């Protein structure tokens with residue numbers, strides 16, 4: 001019987017000496033939390049480790065222990081014996097790292113997305129896992145690593161962000177068992193939950209206010225539509241990131257199946273879709289050159305604002 005991935009990863013983490021740890025593009029709490037937890041565990045084992053993010057890490061994650069250890073932007077020179085990619089479905093998701101991977105003796109791919117390519121020496125892919133944090137916790141447990149409170153905080157942050165505070169359907173009994181283990185190791189759960197979900201810059205709150213003010217229903221109450229015009233966004237001093245998550249609110253209205261947000265910037269109209277289930281919004285986004293998942297997708301359009309809205313709304317109408 002082949003050695004299970006968890007045991008193989010444990011063996012490679014113990015035998016490697018220098019580690020390149022990469023997060024994915026547009027990094028989130030899971031990919032960064034895992035990268036930093038692994039960084040700390042490896043450093044405590046006396047190994048060399050570098051955490052790389054091709055994109056800047058959002059300031060909203062700056063509460064994470066070891067946050068300053070992330071090297072964002074240009075990748076380091078090759079020369080690591082082991083590379084670990086955190087939820088990167090393909091190596092390019094980690095940025096310009098092909099040379100580093102080619103020079104490494106071992107490449108470890110840890111991911112909970114079904115679309116992951118099997119590019120690693122070890123591919124630990126578990127689509128039933130809520131998060132990469134849940135998977136990495138299993139690796140550390142199998143290695144009998146006793147996590148520090150800071151490492152537990154990093155993994156707990158990944159767990160909380162990927163499950164929406166244990167609300168998404170992907171949350172399982174195992175997710176809660178892992179959370180319990182992380183609390184036992186000292187993760188400050190209440191503090192992390194507050195920092196992730198109850199802290200927002202004023203422009204982000206104002207942007208949410210604008211989007212909710214502009215919200216209306218179409219298609220007999222099945223579609224929630226909201227708009228954010230450039231002039232409005234400028235009026236509240238909003239950046240593009242301040243509109244993140246706003247589109248989810250439309251799904252709160254009973255009977256709504258698709259929520260769509262049109263956000264205007266200098267060059268284009270950014271369209272975000274959310275679906276509560278039946279409608280595949282990735283197909284709608286693809287029709288306009290975008291993409292995404294069944295329940296969350298987006299596209300960018302270079303047409304006059306009103307024309308974007310009417311084209312997209314008629315595409316949504318056809319999907320019912």
Ligand SMILES: [Mn+2]
Pocket residue numbers: 030031087112130131132162
């Ligand atoms: Mn994840």
